[in-house]
Amino acid sequence: MNLKDDPFLKISNxxxxxxxxxxxxxxxxxxGHYCTYIPEELLYAADLFPFRIRATGHEDTTLAxxxxxxxxxxxxxxxxxxxxxxxxxxxxxxLVCNSCDHSRRMFELFDLKVFRRKGFTKQVPRFxxxxxxxxxDEGFEWxxxxxxxxxxxxxxxxxxxxxxxxxxxxxxxxxxKNRALLRKIHELRIIDAPKLTGTxxxxxxxxxxxxxxxxxxNELRRIFNxxxxxxxxKTEAKRIMIIGSEVDDINFIKLIEDSGAIxxxxxxxxxxxxxxxxxxxxxxxxLLDSIIKRVYxxxxxxxxxxxxxxxxxxxxxxxxxAQIEGVILQRINNCDLYGCExxxxxxxxxxxxxxxxxxxxxxxxxxxxxxxxxxxxFIEMIx
Amino acid sequence: xxxxxxxENRSIPTRILFESLSTLDQLIKxxxxxxxxxxxxxxVEKVSSALKRKLEKAxxxxxxxxxxxxxxxxxxxxxxxxxxxxxxxGYYLATTLLNGxxxxxxxxxxxxxxxHTCTAQKGPxxxxxxxxxxxDAILAPTAPCDNTCASYPFFKYQKNFPLIIADMPFxxxxxxxxxxxxxxxxxxxxxxxxxxxxxxxxxxxxHIEIENQVQQIRLEIFELIKAIPSPISNIYNAISAGTxxxxxxxxxxxxxxxxMLEITKYRYEKKQHxxxxxxxxxxxxxxxxxxxxxxxEWLDRELGMSVLFDIFNYNFSKPIxxxxxxxxxxxxxxxxxxxxxxxxxxxxxxxxxxxxxxRMAKDFSADCFIFTQSIGCKQFGSFPQLLxxxxxxxxxxxxxxxxxxxxxxxxxxxxxxxxxxxMFAQTLM
Ligand code: SF4
Ligand code: SF4
Numbered sequence: 001m002n003l004k005d006d007p008f009l010k011i012s013n014x015x016x017x018x019x020x021x022x023x024x025x026x027x028x029x030x031x032g033h034y035c036t037y038i039p040e041e042l043l044y045a046a047d048l049f050p051f052r053i054r055a056t057g058h059e060d061t062t063l064a065x066x067x068x069x070x071x072x073x074x075x076x077x078x079x080x081x082x083x084x085x086x087x088x089x090x091x092x093x094x095l096v097c098n099s100c101d102h103s104r105r106m107f108e109l110f111d112l113k114v115f116r117r118k119g120f121t122k123q124v125p126r127f128x129x130x131x132x133x134x135x136x137d138e139g140f141e142w143x144x145x146x147x148x149x150x151x152x153x154x155x156x157x158x159x160x161x162x163x164x165x166x167x168x169x170x171x172x173x174x175x176x177k178n179r180a181l182l183r184k185i186h187e188l189r190i191i192d193a194p195k196l197t198g199t200x201x202x203x204x205x206x207x208x209x210x211x212x213x214x215x216x217x218n219e220l221r222r223i224f225n226x227x228x229x230x231x232x233x234k235t236e237a238k239r240i241m242i243i244g245s246e247v248d249d250i251n252f253i254k255l256i257e258d259s260g261a262i263x264x265x266x267x268x269x270x271x272x273x274x275x276x277x278x279x280x281x282x283x284x285x286x287l288l289d290s291i292i293k294r295v296y297x298x299x300x301x302x303x304x305x306x307x308x309x310x311x312x313x314x315x316x317x318x319x320x321x322a323q324i325e326g327v328i329l330q331r332i333n334n335c336d337l338y339g340c341e342x343x344x345x346x347x348x349x350x351x352x353x354x355x356x357x358x359x360x361x362x363x364x365x366x367x368x369x370x371x372x373x374x375x376x377x378f379i380e381m382i383x
Numbered sequence: 384x385x386x387x388x389x390x391e392n393r394s395i396p397t398r399i400l401f402e403s404l405s406t407l408d409q410l411i412k413x414x415x416x417x418x419x420x421x422x423x424x425x426x427v428e429k430v431s432s433a434l435k436r437k438l439e440k441a442x443x444x445x446x447x448x449x450x451x452x453x454x455x456x457x458x459x460x461x462x463x464x465x466x467x468x469x470x471x472x473g474y475y476l477a478t479t480l481l482n483g484x485x486x487x488x489x490x491x492x493x494x495x496x497x498x499h500t501c502t503a504q505k506g507p508x509x510x511x512x513x514x515x516x517x518x519d520a521i522l523a524p525t526a527p528c529d530n531t532c533a534s535y536p537f538f539k540y541q542k543n544f545p546l547i548i549a550d551m552p553f554x555x556x557x558x559x560x561x562x563x564x565x566x567x568x569x570x571x572x573x574x575x576x577x578x579x580x581x582x583x584x585x586x587x588x589x590h591i592e593i594e595n596q597v598q599q600i601r602l603e604i605f606e607l608i609k610a611i612p613s614p615i616s617n618i619y620n621a622i623s624a625g626t627x628x629x630x631x632x633x634x635x636x637x638x639x640x641x642x643m644l645e646i647t648k649y650r651y652e653k654k655q656h657x658x659x660x661x662x663x664x665x666x667x668x669x670x671x672x673x674x675x676x677x678x679x680e681w682l683d684r685e686l687g688m689s690v691l692f693d694i695f696n697y698n699f700s701k702p703i704x705x706x707x708x709x710x711x712x713x714x715x716x717x718x719x720x721x722x723x724x725x726x727x728x729x730x731x732x733x734x735x736x737x738x739x740x741x742r743m744a745k746d747f748s749a750d751c752f753i754f755t756q757s758i759g760c761k762q763f764g765s766f767p768q769l770l771x772x773x774x775x776x777x778x779x780x781x782x783x784x785x786x787x788x789x790x791x792x793x794x795x796x797x798x799x800x801x802x803x804x805x806m807f808a809q810t811l812m
Contacts, residue, residue, distance in 0.1 A: 008457075009505055013537050022623045049655075055412045064766055067765055067769070068765045068769045069756050069764050069765070069767060069784075070786075071499060071756070071758050071759075071760075071761060071764055071786070072761055072764040072765065073761075096738065097801075098553040100529050100761075101528055101529045101761035102761055102763040102764065102765075104553065105733070105762075105765040107732065107767075108734070109765055109771070112769065120796075126744055128732075130552050130553045130554040130559075131524070131553075132552070133525030133532050133548075133550055133551075134525060134548055134550045136550070138550075138562070138566070138569075139550055140566060142550075142552065142558075142777070145558065146593070165726050281615065302532075302533060303529075303532060305525055305532040305533075305535065305536060305548055305610055308536050308539075308540055309540070331497070333499060334499045334761065336497070336499065336501075336528075336529040336530050336533045336534075336759075336761065337529050337532065337533045339496075339497035339499065339500060340496065340497070340500065340533035340534055340535065340536070340537065341533065342495070343494070343495035343496055343497070343537075344494050344495075344536065344537065344540060344541065345492075347495070347541070358495065360497065
């Protein structure tokens with residue numbers, strides 16, 4: 001067995017995969033979303049398959065450029081472009097939240113331009129949840145109300161009955177298992193001789209976000225068992241951590257790894273950040289509360305305005321634990337959230353005496369040579 | 384005296400702004416004929432007068448509280464303090480200083496603030512990095528945009544200014560207003576804790592009442608703009624934006640609008656147009672150029688193009704009830720804040736803004752829209768084309784899109800902006 005040719009990892013290369021077709025064969029529904037701030041366990045309990053919208057490999061934004069000015073994130077633009085071309089027609093529902101100014105406006109654009117375009121007749125329910133931008137008790141209560149409302153809407157639109165505790169419990173179990181498996185794989189990444197490359201790790205998490213979690217868990221278990229026995233990668237490559245905007249394309253990661261580095265950790269929403277926290281089942285909470293608590297209080301992203309220090313502390317620890325030799329901060333142009341967060345990290349991480357590279361890029365590989373030169377110079381600079 | 388000046392220097396940009404406005408005031412009085420450009424004449428005088436009082440208070444040692452432009456400044460009148468609007472100060476300096484505040488954009492850029500972030504925050508951040516601001520506390524909401532959420536932590540973590548955040552929901556319904564009402568109240572209490580004062584809500588009421596009157600007058604003016612020709616000058620929009628962001632809740636703000644109403648009524652009755660002849664009536668759903676307000680006069684006088692209103696001048700809410708209990712007052716305060724420029728559009732889906740634009744285009748007999756898309760403002764990044772299509776389909780009127788930066792002329796120069804508008808205007812006439 002070789003991870004390079006593993007069919008599960010290959011799922012990350014394209015949007016559609018056989019599990020989507022299989023799921024829909026039984027009239028089960030798929031809900032598209034953009035963000036980790038959604039209660040996936042609840043969606044799964046409503047018999048929905050939450051599919052994280054990606055734009056992997058899509059380099060053209062011609063159609064989307066009509067609707068989104070060039071100051072917007074090229075990842076979101078690329079995903080809209082795909083939707084306008086019908087690539088996301090397989091979605092049966094859409095859930096948008098106010099993650100950032102770019103992705104939250106996908107609600108209106110999908111509503112007006114994708115789902116109402118000529119010739120498209122499918123009825124696609126759309127949902128929106130408003131997340132607070134701070135982590136407080138009142139914010140939690142607000143968010144809880146949003147999710148309770150979402151639950152009612154899901155019940156009404158899809159299963160035509162109440163989502164039971166049993167549904168929730170089994171969904172929580174599957175998702176907790178999923179994160180546990182990903183964490184175990186992550187552990188094999190940060191050790192002295194990593195068992196997998198950063199490219200492979202990203203492929204695993206992208207594939208994981210593109211298939212129902214029941215199936216993903218079997219695959220992850222298989223991959224973990226294989227990796228556990230596998231010999232570690234003995235390499236002189238520099239141990240790098242990557243932080244920042246959306247990365248859902250292995251080409252960018254490959255570019256870094258081909259420059260003499262190995263990515264042993266990350267702080268990306270398609271990566272480590274999403275697997276750190278589990279749903280904790282405590283007697284004093286309802287199951288739904290427990291789900292909501294995880295999403296709301298978990299390790300945040302820069303959209304949370306008051307949680308910078310917690311993120312910084314996590315990074316400092318991870319840099320130490322994973323014996324990181326250099327940090328790459330990256331942002332997709334026009335991503336203000338990561339742009340500002342990275343700006344502060346450049347100054348704050350200095351105290352660790354660790355080399356830092358702060359790069360901006362387009363989502364698609366538009367400026368490969370410039371990026372490659374900068375990355376190679378950075379890796380070379382790490383003594 | 385030296386000690387007092389030291390205290391005043393806790394907000395040097397306010398002093399620079401005061402001094403530049405005072406000079407401008409003298410220039411206007413000395414050079415421009417008495418009845419010309421009244422919005423500029425009166426506005427500059429009133430803002431200078433209110434700033435002078437702020438500086439006096441700073442000299443007395445009162446705490447300096449910075450506030451984000453989406454918090455109406457009168458809410459801070461529950462404290463004995465010097466309230467300073469960060470974005471308002473930055474953009475007004477961009478207007479009044481010869482080279483704007485580009486130096487501070489560059490300071491911040493060199494420090495790592497990305498080029499695509501909003502200059503509304505970038506300016507005050509650069510000034511803080513340069514040691515020009517010493518805030519005792521800063522009050523900011525979580526709306527209207529990513530730039531707000533992403534930039535304000537800098538003040539807390541890099542400058543150690545206590546940052547108090549009022550979370551504003553990105554949704555408009557009864558729950559939102561109640562939630563945000565609590566957020567405003569609690570954040571004011573927190574500001575009080577930081578500066579060691581109890582908020583005096585009775586005192587705040589008086590200033591809120593001033594703004595209730597202001598709002599009423601602004602609405603009257605807004606109604607009069609429906610007339611052909613428009614009885615306001617284009618520069619009224621820019622000046623009005625400045626007064627209610629910088630000096631809201633002050634007697635000067637009220638007297639500015641009172642005087643403007645009289646002038647507007649007079650012009651309305653006489654059917655006078657500021658530029659001589661009105662040829663084109665335009666709506667600017669976003670902003671005019673702050674780096675050079677002369678654009679307003681050029682449009683009026685050279686093109687005969689009226690700017691009926693911009694984003695700062697089509698936001699209204701019902702008066703805040705100050706006669707009932709505190710909860711009612713805070714509820715109304717929340718509602719008002721969520722109708723604030725940019726916040727109004729950002730805490731809701733685009734649909735209501737689209738409908739509003741269509742309705743306003745009809746009510747105000749607009750010939751066209753000019754959408755200035757600022758590089759920082761991603762919350763509007765997917766709006767222009769939707770608006771353009773809606774205007775074309777529903778009313779058959781065109782829209783010009785200009786990409787620019789509100790405060791930085793280097794992004795799109797005034798010349799390029801004028802050329803674009805000139806060419807667009809030719810297609811209309
Ligand atoms: S990369 Fe930034 S701008 Fe793009 S979707 Fe993510 S948070 Fe939004
Ligand atoms: S101009 Fe746009 S980006 Fe700047 S503060 Fe206003 S809403 Fe935010």
